[in-house]
Structures are given as structure tokens and as C-alpha cells.
Amino acid sequence: MAAGQLGGQPIIILKEGSQRTAGREAQKSNIMAAKAVAGAVRTTLGPKGMDKMMVDNLGDVVITNDGVTILKEMDIEHPAAKMMVEIAKTQDAEVGDGTTTAVVLAGELLKQAEGLLDQEIHPTVIAAGYRAAADKAMEILNKIAVSVTVNDADFLKKIAITSMTGKGSGTAREELAALAVEAVKAVVDEDGSVDTDNITVEKKVGGGITDSELVHGMVIDKDRLHPNMPKKVTGAKIALLNAAIEIEKTEVDAKIEITSPDQLQAFLDQEESMLKGMVDNVIKTGANVVFCQKGIDDLAQHFLAKEGIYTVRRVKKSDMEKLARATGGRVVTSIHDLTEKDLGRAGLVEERKIGDEKMTFVEECENPKSVSIILRGGTEHVVDELNRAMEDALRVVGVVVEDKMLVPGGGAPEVELALRLREYAATVGGREQLAIEAFADSMEVIPKTLAENAGLDQIDSLVALRSQHEKGIKSSGLDMDTGVPVDMMKLGVVEPLRVKTQAINSAAEAAVMILRIDDVIASKAGGPAGGPGGMPGGMGGEDFE
Template identity: 80%
Template sequence: MAGQFGGTPIYILREGSQRTAGRDAQRSNIMAAKAVAGAVRTTLGPKGMDKMLVDTLGDVVITNDGVTILKEMDIEHPAAKMMVEIAKTQDQEVGDGTTTAVVLAGELLKQAEGLLEQEIHPTVIAAGYRAAAERSMEILQGLAVTVSEDDEDLMRKIAITAMTGKGSQSARHELAVMAVEAVRSVVDEDGTVDIDNITVEKKVGGSITDSLLVRGVVIDKERLHPSMPKSVTDARVALLNAAVEIEKTEVDAKIQITSPNQLQAFLDQEETALRGMVDKIVASGANVLFVQKGIDDLAQHFLAKAGIYTVRRVKKSDMDKLARATGGRVITSIHDIDKADLGRAGLVEERKVSDEKMTFVEDCENPKSVSIILRGGTEHVVDELRRAMEDGLRVVGVVLEDKLLVPGGGSPEVDLAIRLRAFASTVGGREQLAIESFADAMEIIPKTLAENAGLDQIDSLMALRSAHETGMENAGLKMETGEAVDMLKEGVVEPIRVKTQAINSATEAAVMILRIDDVIASRSGPGGMGEMPGGMGGMGGMGAEDFE
């Protein structure tokens, strides 16, 4: 980038920087975003295919979870990175619909390309897209069905829809039952659901059907000492965030010992102090102890003698879950331990799962924290099961909070497309074209679902359109036959937030990418961008635009 001043060129960018402007910048960004959408498109829906991702260390991930694929891919292009951000946001907000959001964003940009070629300004397209997205929110609210939190059947269907196609096909009904029960256990008084209160542990071995829900907490640790009891019924649980050890002094203190008797007295004093600590725990009535920090060897001996089931170095997050499950309180000082602080559990037991020993804290009265143990034949199976279960848990949580759902199977998208086209004709002007393009982009979802199920895209879309135009507003695609059927009756339902979040974030990302008309990349490293394709070394490839 250079300007002329009295015949002398003035360089504004550092040598080796690269600038792409105008249509070239838009074309490059749109192409990158479309490539990302294309990469995940085949994974959409119940019949979607899986991707195998191999990292630099040779570790393999097999999944069809959109956000996992995009996180694992080593993406370099800045516009493509924005597509990854959409998937991450969708995952954080709703937990499902990540592929939908990315595919929509890619299609919105593809439609925008045609408008740009018709000399329609990006600002006009952006305004049209925003108006269409706003209108879509209103239409979706009209399509939404209210669900009662007591309707377990519908909750299960939501979980099944989210899990379908994610490697859990054979046991999705059992897993859905678990997901619904787990989420309903951890709902807070104010109606919010924090999925972090559900521990999902995966263990290789057994089959998917061996997975189980524990009404309490499973800690991935064994008891501290073999002579401690292996199981405790009617457990009174003490939760301690302090070390059962002699405190070391903060300042450097020297203790001068001049005779063996003094040494023995010093050691006896340590022993007495540790015994006192254990006595305090015993006196509180606790028969199970979870400690976040360390426990002295001698204290271990005293605890084993007192018959207290003890686990040490428990993670802080696990301590919080134990407190929620048992109703106990985490105490920071042994001297403050009191009967009122103890939690309750029907059973605390050490069990062997696969080859590892784990501590089960179960039969809690009203556990606000529960655990799910997933089993499967191989590491890859349990990994994918975990991703499916997390999606299922998240969507059930979202529905319990919002109490609104929409039919799945491409149904809302077809309805949106029809109604947005009608809305476009009332807007007029160039924005009308942008709204129509937005409506066309919506149809990529039913088209992709059909394509991934091995059905004809056009036939399926036409069947859906005619069903919606004749008043079947819940008509979606039945994957096995390609017919348009009522999705609510089929039990294919999704939280409304999956759709609203996907449409909003896809629109925002598409608009942001469209509004970029200049990409100025700084030189990377000592050699500049000499290795860039098209001989971008130095200023030669710049085209030295006049700087006005």
C-alpha cells in the first residue's frame, strides 16, 4: 500500500504485509466460511455421517458433533475461525444445534454472494438479514408449544432427538430416561438448571446398556486405607477442606533438642495433636470423611482404627457436588466440625468399575447433584456417548428453564422460509431480495437432512412445502421414508432456544463477514509473507494501490 508524494512513494504498511481489498476480500472470506460449513454439513441429522480427526500426536477422535469437529480441526483462516466461534457459542448456550448454526451461516453467505454479484451493497444485505432474523424470532414464538415440567414423556423425546445419530442409537431410550431423571434432580428452587451438578464419568468395558444413573455422587478415588470399612450404610458424611496434618510454621523455626527424651516428647506431642484431630471427627458422629487436602500417615491409622471410610485429595468441584448431594457443609477447620454440618447418604461404598476402584455415595434423600456412569466397548464409543449424553442433558435443562419447544425434522425452517417470503413482499426495495435470500437459506436444513438420509433433496423439500402450505405447520421429514409427517406426533422435538440461538448467531456471523471489505495481514515472522501463494513476497504482490 503506497501513496505518491512529490513523485516519492510513501510506504504505509510494513514490508511483507499483505492486503486484500473489496470484492476479493469478501470472496476469500465467504469461500473460507462456506468451506467450514461444508466440512460439517454431512454430519447433520439422525442419518449424518461421522468424521475421524487425527491430531499431530496421532490421537484419534471419531464424532459427528459439530463443535467437537471444529474445535479439533486446525483452522488458520480468520473468517473460518469466526465459524468455529458460532459453534462454540451455540454449544455454551444450548448444547445442541452446533452443526445447524454453522450450516446456516455458510448458506446465508452463499446466498449473499449472489446478491453481491447483482451489485447489492453489503449494508443493504446486512439490514435485510437482520430484519429477517428478527421476524424469524416472532414466527418461532408462534410455532412453539408449551411443555409442562411434569411431562416426562416429552422430556425424553427431547433428549432422544438430541442424542439421535451420535453413536448412542441402540440404547438412546435408556440414556434419555437417565438424562431426564438426572436433570430433574438438580433443578434449583428458582427453576434454573446447572448441568455442572451432574457428573458424567466414562469407563471403558461392558456395553452401552451397562450405563447407570447414581442418585448421588461417584468419586473417582478409592478409600485411603485397606483396613477401613469397604461400605458404610446410613452414612454421616463430613466434608473437610483442611489437611489432617500438623501445620508447618510459616516462619523458619528451629527447635533445639538436646536429649532423646525431648525428641520422644516432641513426637508424642505430634501424635497427640493428630489423635485429637481424629477424635474431633469421631465426636461429631461422622463415619465417612472426604478431605480436599492431605492426611498424615499416622492420622490415616487413627481413622482406620475408628472405622471411618476416608478419601483424601478430593477435587474442589467434587466437594461442592458432595455437599449438594448429601446436604452437608464443607468445613475449613477441624475444630469447627459439628453434627449439624454432616451430610447424609444411605450408602457409601467402594466398588470396582472396569479395572478402577471408585467411591459411590448414593441413596441420598434429595440429591441436588447426581452422577451418570457411561460404559462402552472402546474408548471412542464412550467418548461419543459422553458427547451425546451431554447434549441430551443440556437440551432437557434448557426446556425445563424455557418450557417451550418446536417440532424438529426441518419443520420450523420450512415454515420460516414460507412466512419470510410473504414478509419480504411487504418490505419492498432491495432489502426484499436479502430477506428472500434469507428465506432460501433456511431451506438448507431440510435439504441437508434429506441428502444425509439418502433421499432426494428437491422431492423432500417440495413434499414439506406443500404440507406446510396446506396447513400442516408441524410437518417435518420422516427420515426412513422421506414423507412429510407431523413431528409432534412422531416425538421429534427440540427446545426453541436451539433454533433461536442458531439463527441469531448465524445471522450475526454472516453479517460481520459480509461487512469486511479489507483484510490487512501483518508480516508473520522474520521472512515476511514470502511463502504466501501468488508470490506475495515483499511489496511485489501488493498491486501498490494508490493511497488517497
Template identity: 60%
Template sequence: MYGNSNQPIIVLKEGTQRSKDKEAQFSNIDAAKAVADSVRSTLGPKGMDKMMVNSIGDVVITNDGVTILKELDVQHPAAKMVVEVAKTQDTECGDGTTTSVVLAGELLKQSEDLINANVHPTVITNGYNMAAAEAVKILNEIAVDAKNDKMLKTVSDTSLTGKDVGDDSDLSHLSDIIVKAAKFVADEDGRVDTKNIRITKKVGGVIADTYLVQGVVIDKELVHSRMPKISKDAKIAVFNCGLEVKKTEIDAQIQITDPSRMNDFLAEEEAGMKRMVDHIKETGATVVFTSKAIDELVQHYLTKAGIMGYRRLKESDIESIAKATGATICGEVNELTEKDLGTAGCVEEKRVGEDGMAFITGCKNPKAVTIFIRGGTEHVIEEVERAINDAVRTVGITLEDGKVVAGAGAPEIELGIRLAKFAASVGGREQLAIEKFAKAMEVIPWTLAENAGLDQIDVIIKMKSAHENNKDGKYFGIDLDSGEPVNMLDKNVIEPLRVKTQAVNSATEVANMILRIDDVIAARRAPPAPPQGGAPGGMPPGMM
């Protein structure tokens, strides 16, 4: 910076890097496009997988957009904003993460021409906001109702397609499980809290061995080998306290001067533990779960009373057991009453591979269920878990909203056509931005065709023609096997409306945020800390 006397005025700290105007904008846009390009090849049922190896050698193989971006160690600030888009999309919808990132990257790519033509970023962002609002209106217009189980299963099938979840029979089997699980935990208003759908996995068997447990599966073994292995018509006590002698709140010491009093002290401690178990037995409990420890003596008395016991459960496990069985979580053993007990048709310890697991089944009206995943390798079941997580969320939001749109690029082509017409009605410089927004929508069908090995230009031309010349053209997407436009409602390829609206809104927001940055000031990084220890050669400081 220079003053009136042409003398430099030092404002920033030495070593600070600064880029302004177009240089800053294009640098940020390039970073965002790089993130979008990194996941672009995974989009759609023909998308490829990525293998990521971290610094300690752990391997992740997936085509799930948000998982890939979480694993990448992204440093550029603008790139991190795009990663946040994927995380938001995953939180809100569970699916469409790759779509939102690719769309954000394309919106920024389309804006480059406008910036080079000296269209102000504020004009571009205004146009993008107008286009996004109109796009959401159009999506609501072309959406169809989805209330029956067949539609829900189709939504799940579409979400699972392209993930590494086996063949068509495995996909159909998993979709049946997912729809049942979502309907089990749905409340009276149709809202689905997917946290109540637990996913437990064990290596072994094949994907087709995955099944739904109407209750909870806990990856814990009985605390004592001689306890019963099964309890029919179980009465379940749930604690978040330890079943042991309580320690004092403050440090305390007991001094025993008479050796004979030592036996009295131990006998009283033992009697206290026996009373604890007697109280549990009096309530009628046949199974005990606790998030804390169970003393060895208490284990002994529980075994003698024929009561199953499990300890050191996670808080999430405790809450799920309470929801599934109707039990009340107790903070004190003495507070337990018969009304606090939960019920289950059966609590059984089963061997799964080399480990014992507790299966709590036959719950009357479970508000927590478990999908128990099996698969041949650790990588397979991890990818199946990611796929099921996505599908559970998509089925959940479909149950809540009751609206779906056709898949396979159909809504994006319809948006592109309608937004181009909308742009002409707006006028002004914003019209240019809306036209670019409409053009950006084509990136989704373009990428689907690219990943399927089809000619992208031919596919886009055929799809536009089908949309403009057919009564039900708005439902026509790309058949990735033949490359021809097909009615996706007839082909059972549908997606939740919320996935598309969220993708459009979040992609627009991040594109606008990046476009509005015209100055990047980066402080010089601190030098690495010197190694710990004395002066070189081990001499004390100050000596040669």
C-alpha cells in the same frame, strides 16, 4: 498508495499483505463456507462420523459439530469466527451446533449473488437483521408447550438420535435417565444447572449398563486398605484442608539440643494428629472427604476409629458431595461440628473393572446426581458422554422454557415460506436480502435429505406443498426413511425452541460480522527463531 505527485506513499510495513473490497469479502466468505462444509455431512440422524487424529496420535471419532470444530486447527480469522458460533451455541443450548454453522455458511453463500449485483453489505446486513427478528417471532408462534415427562423424553430422544449410542432400546434407556437427572437438580423455578449432573465413565459392560446414581460417584480409592468398605446411614465430613500437621507460614527451624526432647517432640506431633481424629469421631462422622492430603498417621487413627477416608479430591467433587449430602465444606478440622455433617443412605467402595470407586447413594434430596456411563471401548463411552451432555442441556432448557418446535426441517421450511412473504411487504433493497435469508433456511432440510441419500429437490417441493396445503403444515418435517413429509409432533421428533432461535440469531450475527469486513491487512509473519547455541561448527562467535 499514491500521492498527488504519483509518488508511492509507504504506510504499511514491508511484507504486509492487504486485500480490499470484494476480494476481501469473498476470501472471508470462502473460508466460512469451508468450515460449514467440513461439518455439513454430520447433520441429522443419518449424518456420518468424522475421525480426527491429532499430532500425537490421539483419535477422536464423532459427529458432534462443536467437537469436530474444536479439534480442527483453524487458522483463517473468518473461519475462527464461525467456530465461535458453534461454541456459543453449545454453551447456550448444548445442541444445534452443526445447524448454526451450516446456516451461517449458507447465509454467506446467498450473499455472494447480492455482492456481485453491487448491493452494499450494509443493506444486506440490515435485511438479514430484519429477517432474523421476524424468524424469531415466527418460531415463537409455531412453538408448542412442553411440560410433561413424555415431551421431555421425546426432546432427549431427538437429541440422541444420530449419535452413536446403540439401538432404540439403549436410546430410550438413556433418555429415561437424562429426564430423571434433570428433574432431580431442577430448582423451584424450574431452572436446571447442568453442572450438578455429573457424568462419570468407565470402560466395561455395554451402553445398556449405564445408570443413574442419586448421589455422587468419586473415582478414588480408600486411603487405607483396612478401612471399612461400606458405611450405612453415613455421616459425611467434607474438608478443603489437609488432615496433617500444619506447616508454618514462614521458614522455621527447631533446634533440639537434648536427644531426649526429640521423643517428646514426636510424641506431641502424634498426639496432635490423634486429637484431630478424636474430634472428627466425636462429631459422629463415619466418612471423611478432603481435597488435600491425609497424613499416614491420621490414616492409621481413622482406620482404628472405623472411619472411611478419601483424599486429594477435585474441587468439583468436593462441591458435588456437599450439594448431594447437605454437608458444609470446612476449612479447619477443629471447626467441624455435628451440624456440618452431610448424610447419605450408604457410602460404599465398589470395584469397577480394576479400580475402586466411592459411591455415595441414598441422599434424601440430592441436588447433585451422577450418570455412570458404561461401554465396550473408550471411543464408545466418549461419544456417549458427548451425546448425553447435549441431551442433558436440551432437556434442561426445555424444562426452563417449556416450549418446543417440530424437528426434521419443519421449522426451517415454515420460516422460508413466511419470510418470503414478509420480504414482499418490506420493499426496498432490503427485500432482496430477506429473500436470500428465506432461501438460506432451506439448507437444513436440503442437507438432511442429502445425508439420507434422498433427492433433495423432490423433498423440498413435497415439504413446501405440505406446509401450504395442510392445516397443521407447520409441523411437517421430512421422514428420512420414506422421504415423505410427516407431522413430526405425531412422530415424536421435537426440539427445544431455544435451540432454533439461538441458531438463527448466532448464524445471522456471524454472517453480518463477516460481510461488514471490506479490508484485510495481514502483517508479515516473523521469521523462525535461530537455533539455540553457538556459531556453526561449535566455534565461539567472531572466529572463522
């Protein structure tokens, strides 16, 4: 690529085959790619949203309504489109819900910005306006938010139901939401924080959705080690071992010379007594259940079975930590150091068969700081989608318990924001005013999309909503069944404040970042085989060539 002539000699700056798209062309290409990503997930928004079926190159199928799952499964090439995927991932990591909202908002912000760019308004001015509008939006949202406490189980349940709506949980939303709330309440720490990692979700195909249950304790995907061990232990005293109950091989290559059968027998007897000693150490503490993270020798299994100790081996590290939290025990790394104080306690440890698999239930813990949910469903795809819905529900309930603030759903906060931001824009003046108005218009894409996905008329729904908000009914949102504006707080459609603030913030940041790019320089990928331009065209037909 020649950047200029010097005495008739072209000056090569970029490697042959590199592509450079500059100025308006680059902005157009980037905005188009981002809009295409938003368009891909737009139809999944809301309770009446449709699902996507993703098939990968191995033929594995994922059927989902979850924005972030769809974008992760899509093989996206375009660099600007990848930024949209990042928004969804951030939203998912921070709040767990609202991924589609964030992406659709970012797409709409860029679409509105396109109109401003056509009016020769500089991207920097648009960026400044968008940032000011995003800050103002945070202020407005805080004013319309309602506080809620951890004891307000009714509201917490409504939040869980709202986040699950449309995610394949169908008729069993009520039951699943109750499970989610109960699980979160069980694992709240003293300081009010919630780590949803302490809630184990086990998926099992078989039965119906309503067969899902919450276990106040732990469910471990393993069965007992030996058929002679008891199937059920009440008043369990649990030893948690991060040590193998087997004879360690020596670190150094050692050879033992045995010359007579007696010596061999003595050697085997010695091994047996060492293993017996290890098991005796466990018995001495009074333990009647052993969870071991490492291996257990066959002979040691025999001794443990003989003593009637329920034993599970090769338990995952994460499960060991949760067991310790649930039973109040301590994970011990040396059998010789195991004392009675280290034992955890549970009312019942039992092996049960769920579907065609045996699992170990640790129940009736005094104050379990770790609980388990077992999800059931007719097919694998149903259980997977249920699992995604449950993860979202647990996260949003956790977020509300931490932040203690919620806002109405159904497009109510967005219509209120649009109204207030237009008032704010009038006080700003100048070219930034146009950008703030564009931000306000972008907010309305959420109620519009909700209406469209429910088969309602976009314009009629939006006009009806606006008139309610102008009358001062801040929590008026769209009833998806009737298409009439209803007070969302009364209807029980509520979301955590953090879902909205995070979605608007990350959408604004991503839109500003994409707007500020005026030059795309793509180096040639993988030599001649990469084809001209190296970078394959992105989504929606836009291209770098």
C-alpha cells in the same frame, strides 16, 4: 506498499510483506472460507449424518459427529473461518446442541448473499434485510412453539433422544435419554433453573452402553484410604473437610534442637497426640465417613481406620461442592469448628469396582441436588462420543425445563420459516425484499441437507415438505427412514425453541459481520520465515497472497 506518489517519492504506509485484499476480492475470499467451514461439518447433520475422524499432530484420534468438537479440533487459520468456529462455540455454550445447524445456516446465508452481491446489491442493504428477516423469524418461531412442563417426562425424553440421534448412542438411546431426564429433574432448583454442572458424568471403559446408570448422589473417582477401613457404611454421617489432617509445617524457618533420645520421643509423641486430637474432633461429631480435600497423615489414617471411619482424601474442589449439595452437609475449613450440624447424610457410602478402577458411591441421599451418571462403552472412543451425546442431552433437557418451549424437528420449523418469510418479503418491497427472500431460501438448506445425508432426493423431499406446510401442517418434517413428510410432534422428534432461535440469530449475526468486511489487511507474521504474505492460505484453497 505505496499508497501514492508525492514528487516522485513513494509513501510507504504498511510494513513490507503486509498484504491487503480490498473490495469484492476480500468479500469473495471471506465468503469462500466460511462456506468451506460449513461444508466441512455439513455431512454430519441429522440422524443419518456421518462421523469425522480427527487426528492431531500427536496421533491422538477423535471420532465424532458433534459440530463444535470437529471445529475445535480442526486447525483453522483463515480469520473469516475462525468466526464460523465462534458461532459453534457460542451455540454450544448457550444451548449445548444445534452447533452444526448454526454453522451450516451461516454458510448458506453467505452463499445466498454472494448471488446478491453479483447483482450489485450493496452489502449494507443485504445486512439490513438479513437482520429484519432474523427478527421476523423469531416472531414466527414463537408462534409455532409448543409449551411443555417439567412433569411431561415423555416429551423431555423425546427431546433427549432427538439430540442424541446420530451421535453414536445407537441402540441405547432410550435408556440414556431416560437417565438424562431423570438426572435433570433431580437437580432443578426452586426457581426452575437447571445447572447441569450439578450432574457429574463419569466415563468408564468396559461393559456395554446399556450398563450405564444413574446414581442419586455422588460417584467419586477415588477409593478408600486404608484397607482396614470398612468397604461399606450404611446410615452415613459425612464430614466434608477442606483442611489437612496432618501437622502443618511452620511458616517461619524454625529449628528445633534435640539433644537426647527422650526429647525426640517426646517430640514424636506430641505430634501423635496432636493428630489423635484432630481425629478425635471428627469422631466426637459422630461422623463415620470423611471426605477430605487436602492430605491426611499416615498416622491419622491409622487412627481413622481403627475407628472404622471410611475416609477419602484429595477430593476435587468441584466434587466437594457437589457432595455438599447431594448430602446437605457443609464444607468446613477448620477441623476444630466441625460440629454435628455440619455433617451431610446419605443412606449408603460404598467402594465398588467398576472396570479395573475402584470408586466411591454416595447413595440414597434424601433430596440429592446433585447426581451422577456413569457411562459405559466397549472402547474409549465409544465412551467419549457417548459422553458428548449425554452432555448435549442434559443441556437440551435443562434448556427446555427452563424455557418450557419446544418446536418440532426434522426440518419442519425451517420450511415453515421459509414459507412465512417469503410472504413477509412481499410486504417489504425494495432491494431489502431480495435479501429477505435470500434468507428464506437459506433456511431450506437444513431440510435439504437432512435429506441428502439420509440418501434421499433433496428436491423431491423439499417439494413434498413445502406442499404440506402450504396446507397449514406446521409441524410437518422429514421422516429420515421413509423420506415422506410426517407430523414431527406425533413422531416425537422435538427440539428446544432456544436451539433454533440461538442458531438463527448467531448465524445471521456472523453472516452480516463477514459481509460487511470489504478490506482485509494482514500484517506480515514472524519476519521472513513467515514466507510472503505471512498468513498461510485458509481453507478450500482461498489465499491472501
